[in-house]
Amino acid sequence: MEELLNEVVPQEDLERFEKKFAHELELDGEVTIETKFEYAFCLVRSRYTNDIRKGIMILEELARVHPDGRRDYIYYLAFGNARIKNYSDGLKYCRAFLEIESNDQVRSLEEYIKKQSDKDMAKGMAVAGGAALVLGGILGLGIALAKNKQKRNN
Amino acid sequence: MSSTPYNYNYIFKYIIIGDMGVGKSCILHQFTEKKFMANCPHTIGVEFGTRIIEVDDKKIKLQIWDTAGQERFRAVTRSYYRGAAGALMVYDITRRSTYNHLSSWLTDTRNLTNPNTVIFLIGNKSDLESTREVTYEEAEEFAKENGLMFLEASAMTGQNVEEAFLETARRIYQNIQEGRLDLNASESGVQHRPSQPGRTSLTNEAPNNKDQCSC
Numbered sequence: 172m173e174e175l176l177n178e179v180v181p182q183e184d185l186e187r188f189e190k191k192f193a194h195e196l197e198l199d200g201e202v203t204i205e206t207k208f209e210y211a212f213c214l215v216r217s218r219y220t221n222d223i224r225k226g227i228m229i230l231e232e233l234a235r236v237h238p239d240g241r242r243d244y245i246y247y248l249a250f251g252n253a254r255i256k257n258y259s260d261g262l263k264y265c266r267a268f269l270e271i272e273s274n275d276q277v278r279s280l281e282e283y284i285k286k287q288s289d290k291d292m293a294k295g296m297a298v299a300g301g302a303a304l305v306l307g308g309i310l311g312l313g314i315a316l317a318k319n320k321q322k323r324n325n
Numbered sequence: 326m327s328s329t330p331y332n333y334n335y336i337f338k339y340i341i342i343g344d345m346g347v348g349k350s351c352i353l354h355q356f357t358e359k360k361f362m363a364n365c366p367h368t369i370g371v372e373f374g375t376r377i378i379e380v381d382d383k384k385i386k387l388q389i390w391d392t393a394g395q396e397r398f399r400a401v402t403r404s405y406y407r408g409a410a411g412a413l414m415v416y417d418i419t420r421r422s423t424y425n426h427l428s429s430w431l432t433d434t435r436n437l438t439n440p441n442t443v444i445f446l447i448g449n450k451s452d453l454e455s456t457r458e459v460t461y462e463e464a465e466e467f468a469k470e471n472g473l474m475f476l477e478a479s480a481m482t483g484q485n486v487e488e489a490f491l492e493t494a495r496r497i498y499q500n501i502q503e504g505r506l507d508l509n510a511s512e513s514g515v516q517h518r519p520s521q522p523g524r525t526s527l528t529n530e531a532p533n534n535k536d537q538c539s540c
């Protein structure tokens with residue numbers, strides 16, 4: 172897991188998808204879901220916190236408007252938050268995911284975040300407090316889905 | 326994997342590529358855990374696994390990047406090809422379309438890796454003989470034409486899984502021995518760990534522990 176979180180996007184890839192994003196925006200005044208996702212996928216793997224935050228914003232938007240891709244967005248939302256050490260939000264996204272689908276890939280990310288967050292706690296550091304407001308919408312949806320599923324199973 | 330510092334001499338980077346559902350993650354899981362996952366969800370982006378193997382009395386740590394085959398990840402997972410010493414290219418013997426797409430996977434691999442990258446073709450799900458759509462012979466011919474190593478394997482039974490990873494490592498090691506790989510170049514996909522366990526009493530040297538940041 173560590174290796175995945177430490178891997179940094181090659182600069183030229185980030186720039187390529189940034190250009191694609193900007194180009195579509197300029198041409199059509201809007202950007203396709205595909206391009207938004209590709210750009211966000213690069214941003215959350217950047218070495219810079221500001222890039223990661225920007226990636227998180229795009230993924231949050233995608234998770235709202237494009238339910239079909241939601242598992243990808245939620246995973247990378249957890250991933251991006253983990254990379255900027257925003258462990259509480261990272262964990263929330265993992266849990267939202269796992270309520271809908273049992274998944275080892277997400278479970279190992281969750282375990283990793285827990286471990287890191289415990290380490291930080293042990294060091295007497297306050298974990299970024301207060302869940303971001305934006306989380307609410309997506310989590311609400313996730314929980315709603317999970318409830319539906321439970322109903323079906325019962 | 327708990328381990329004493331540097332209990333290996335080399336690191337080789339591998340990628341696993343191929344259409345979605347051909348069994349890439351199951352192959353990796355079978356190799357690292359010796360278990361089969363019957364209900365494996367689609368990989369999101371990329372997964373990672375490692376295992377230490379032995380070639381010629383040398384311990385080699387394989388770092389394996391298992392990419393998502395879903396189309397929406399195709400463009401972005403190309404990042405992971407760079408610096409791969411080995412590429413396992415997988416198709417499903419029971420789905421001809423996954424075989425037909427091999428030339429496009431091969432083109433990507435050739436374009437994004439270095440000329441010495443060892444490419445190993447795996448025809449997975451060899452346990453499903455009754456629903457086979459691709460013969461062994463035609464795949465073998467394709468491999469020969471393109472200079473690829475080739476085996477049929479089954480992530481379910483484990484047949485030939487180990488062999489594919491090990492054969493690839495042997496070929497990479499051979500390339501090192503014959504001086505075809507520049508170990509100082511990051512795109513070779515190989516790192517040499519100079520300390521040789523057994524010869525010196527190392528131990529104060531920690532493996533690159535990026536995790537130890539004090540923040």
Ligand SMILES: Nc1nc2c(ncn2[C@@H]2O[C@H](COP(=O)(O)OP(=O)(O)OP(=O)(O)O)[C@@H](O)[C@H]2O)c(=O)[nH]1
Nearest residue numbers: 345346347348349350351363365368394450480481
């Ligand atoms: N019978 C049989 N089934 C297999 C074998 N390998 C994988 N499967 C099944 O095929 C399905 C897909 O396997 P995965 O390993 O998830 O495929 P993948 O290539 O990683 O797919 P993506 O992550 O979407 O790219 C799973 O349901 C596996 O159980 C095999 O050797 N034999």
Ligand SMILES: [Mg+2]
Nearest residue numbers: 349350367368
């Ligand atoms: Mg997979």
